[in-house]
Amino acid sequence: MIVLLVNLEENRTxxxxxxxxxxxxxxxxxxxxxxxxxxxxxxxxxxRTRLVKDYCDAINITDNVRGIPTMSSMTCSYYVLEAxxxxxxxxxxxxxxxxxxxxxxxxxxxxxxxxxLFMTGDHTLLGSHPQTKMVxxxxxxxxxxxxxxxxxxxxxxxxxxxxxxxxxxxxxxxxYADPMEMHVWRVEKKRxxxxxxxxxxxxxxxxxxxxxxxxxxxxxVKVLTGIIPLKGPKMAAFMNRQIPGIKIPEEFIERLEKAxxxxxxxxxxxxxxxxxxxIAKETIEAVKKIPGVNGVHIMGVGWEESIPEIVxxxxxxxxxx
Amino acid sequence: MSYMIVMDLKSxxxxxxxxxxxxxxxxxxxxGCAQMCDVGGILQLEDMEDFLTGYGKKVxxxxxxxxGMCDANAxxxxxxxxxxxxxxxxxxxxxACGVATQAVVELLPEKEAFPAVDSKFLGVMPERYHxxxxxxxxxxxxLHLTGGICPISRCAKGLLNGPCGGSMDGMCERxxxxxxxxxxxxxxxxxxxxxxNIKRIWEMKDxxxxxxxxxxxxxxx
Ligand code: SF4
Ligand code: SF4
Numbered sequence: 001m002i003v004l005l006v007n008l009e010e011n012r013t014x015x016x017x018x019x020x021x022x023x024x025x026x027x028x029x030x031x032x033x034x035x036x037x038x039x040x041x042x043x044x045x046x047x048r049t050r051l052v053k054d055y056c057d058a059i060n061i062t063d064n065v066r067g068i069p070t071m072s073s074m075t076c077s078y079y080v081l082e083a084x085x086x087x088x089x090x091x092x093x094x095x096x097x098x099x100x101x102x103x104x105x106x107x108x109x110x111x112x113x114x115x116x117l118f119m120t121g122d123h124t125l126l127g128s129h130p131q132t133k134m135v136x137x138x139x140x141x142x143x144x145x146x147x148x149x150x151x152x153x154x155x156x157x158x159x160x161x162x163x164x165x166x167x168x169x170x171x172x173x174x175x176y177a178d179p180m181e182m183h184v185w186r187v188e189k190k191r192x193x194x195x196x197x198x199x200x201x202x203x204x205x206x207x208x209x210x211x212x213x214x215x216x217x218x219x220x221v222k223v224l225t226g227i228i229p230l231k232g233p234k235m236a237a238f239m240n241r242q243i244p245g246i247k248i249p250e251e252f253i254e255r256l257e258k259a260x261x262x263x264x265x266x267x268x269x270x271x272x273x274x275x276x277x278x279i280a281k282e283t284i285e286a287v288k289k290i291p292g293v294n295g296v297h298i299m300g301v302g303w304e305e306s307i308p309e310i311v312x313x314x315x316x317x318x319x320x321x
Numbered sequence: 322m323s324y325m326i327v328m329d330l331k332s333x334x335x336x337x338x339x340x341x342x343x344x345x346x347x348x349x350x351x352x353g354c355a356q357m358c359d360v361g362g363i364l365q366l367e368d369m370e371d372f373l374t375g376y377g378k379k380v381x382x383x384x385x386x387x388x389g390m391c392d393a394n395a396x397x398x399x400x401x402x403x404x405x406x407x408x409x410x411x412x413x414x415x416x417a418c419g420v421a422t423q424a425v426v427e428l429l430p431e432k433e434a435f436p437a438v439d440s441k442f443l444g445v446m447p448e449r450y451h452x453x454x455x456x457x458x459x460x461x462x463x464l465h466l467t468g469g470i471c472p473i474s475r476c477a478k479g480l481l482n483g484p485c486g487g488s489m490d491g492m493c494e495r496x497x498x499x500x501x502x503x504x505x506x507x508x509x510x511x512x513x514x515x516x517x518n519i520k521r522i523w524e525m526k527d528x529x530x531x532x533x534x535x536x537x538x539x540x541x542x
Contacts, residue, residue: 094478098525120485123477123495134478141482142525174486182484182507182519189482189522201486244487244494 015166017114018086019058023197023222027320028288029295031088031199031224032056032307034080036070045076049083051304055311056085057319058115060199060297063090066242067127074104077113088170089113092121097137101146102155109165117170117199118143118190122244141186141193144169148194169194174201174245175212184215191221199297201245202228204252204279206286213292224297225287229306230276232269233257252279277309284314324445325354326418327452328438330365336414337376339435343412345379347403349425349434350416353389357446360438361416369416369437381406390421400428442474460530466518468509475502481523 022029032052037044049059061076077087089108096104108116118140124132138146146156153164171190177183187198203209203225213223230236233256236248259275260268280298287293296316298307311317340346348366355361363385370380384399384407386392400407413434415422425434442454457474463481464471473479477495484503487494493501510516 120478120480122487125477125495136478136480137528138525139478139480139482141522145522146525172486177484177486177488178490178501179484179488179504179507182503183486185520186482189520193522244485245489247489 015114015168017058017168019088019115019197020168022057022320023294025320027057027295028316029057029222029224030055030311030316030319031058031060031295031297032304033060033062033297033299033301034076034304035300035302036061036073036076038068038070040071042071042075042079045071045079046083048304049080049085052300052307053083053085055308055317055319056298057295058086058088060088060090060117060299063092063119063121064095065127066122067094067124067129067132069129074108074111074113077108078111081112086115087113088115088117090117090119091143092119093136093138093140093143094121094124094134096143097135098146098156101138101143102150105147105150105165105167106161106163109167110163114166115168115170116147117172118147118195119172126242126244140171141189144171144190144193144195168196170197170199171195172199172201173212175203175208176201176247177245180208180212180215184212187216187221188219191219195221197222197224197294199224200226202226202239202299203283203287204248206283206290208247209287209293210290213290217292222294223292224295225284225290225293227280227283227296227298227310228301229273229280229298229303229310230256231303232260232272232276255279273306277306277313280306280310281313284310284316322445322447323357324455325357325443325452326420327441327444327446327454328354328358328360328418329441330360330416330438331436333372336435336437340373340378340412340414343378343433345381345409345411346373347381347384347406347410347413348416348437349384349386349390349413349421351386351388351390351421353386353391353417355390355417355421355438358438358452359450365416369414373414381410390415390417390424393424396424397428458531459526459528460535461527467506468513468515470502470506470509472502472506475505481526 034048059080061073063073073089077089080087120140124130124134147167147169151166153161173187198221233253236253239246240248256272256275260272263271284296298310300306348369350361350366366383373380386395386399388395390396413425414437415425415434416437419440422434422436443456444452444454446452454474459473476483477493484501488501491504493499
């Protein structure tokens, strides 16, 4: 899966991941997300990976989303590899200083992890450990720069590394965030710091994304549109309230309510979830048509079973070799 | 608008607990930050006296420094003028900032001085009883690049390449009542035609400058 091409001038083109080569071949890429266990059972990572791996080209491991502690993204990424899939390891700037970033980046490379995605990280006041001392020694852009720096063979102090790592670096953007102009510039900053691919916040109303994509035209970056299937109107309302940067239009919430009205129990549940999947599929069909979109990133958020459904339902299965 | 070290009175349980084994107390306050934050003005010293008396303590009197306890000479003069009371006291309760409490510890090391307040931040008071943070003394000011608006103390994550993806409609992802400071910085720099300042990548900050204990020795000129 990981082919190292030597003797290329540009350091960051040295590494070849499946994710990167599919982008380069112009495939419409599908990545998925596996939630790390809220505890020490690594078998869950393997099980969840097996559930989705034939439907995704690479699998993201989230990093303590909303400051709720889960198994380390590096450890989980290792088990994703063990289960026969390619991981995208997420690293947030909230919980690590520059020393731990360097240390984990060496470790991740040693374990065969190549795709690394950097993010700012949610504020801890939104999660279960609000008393935490947040780190933010670096922001996500500086952390990207640090990873790229390590690829040059020295650490931040300029000392030579015992083994130079190579990564395929990614970052995120949120088209709904304000001010848009500033967020467009941040994509450019992230690219200049080393990011070659981007995953977006979950998209529902596609018009902001369309506008944003016009803004970043010419930036030469790969973009995966974020998709979170809605399990029901309650989840949608919760996300609007509690998940930073999400905007789910009322109209979708009404559709979910309508799908379940007059029904009860398991029947209601499956009707509502079916509508959630339908919305996700429609969104994918819509973003496929937006210039500059290179694929989708489907986040199951505890509903990993939805990923195969969505991928099959949008004609994106089987995945290319 | 006033500018100050912003403080908040500790809970009555906390204050009683720290004074548990002491009976005769002298209260310290001033007409500067302590009064403006409504923690150590004359009114609050009187309230504290009533409260402590109700719990069987004896408040011998006040050391109230006009201006502020940060005026070391004024503080010393007040202490000297009230030496008898100071000598009779078992402990001191300081209704002013953490620096003030430590100043009393250094001036009167024979007895213990206790903090009646939590020192919170450097901030402004747009109206009485309302305080907002403005500076966290990060050691290397960047206000010249941000149109005079501080991202270190006013961004909930202290980001240098903000805003984060949680900034929406001008508000911070942390809570619906706090403005996203990066939106404010953007708006201001746009007006000043200086957006280039934040278009480029800001390098990693030297946080060692923000950690104590810090000392500065200015050269005499
Ligand atoms: S940049 Fe640093 S010194 Fe300047 S106002 Fe902000 S916290 Fe204070
Ligand atoms: S929303 Fe704005 S102020 Fe709040 S953490 Fe993000 S960048 Fe900082």
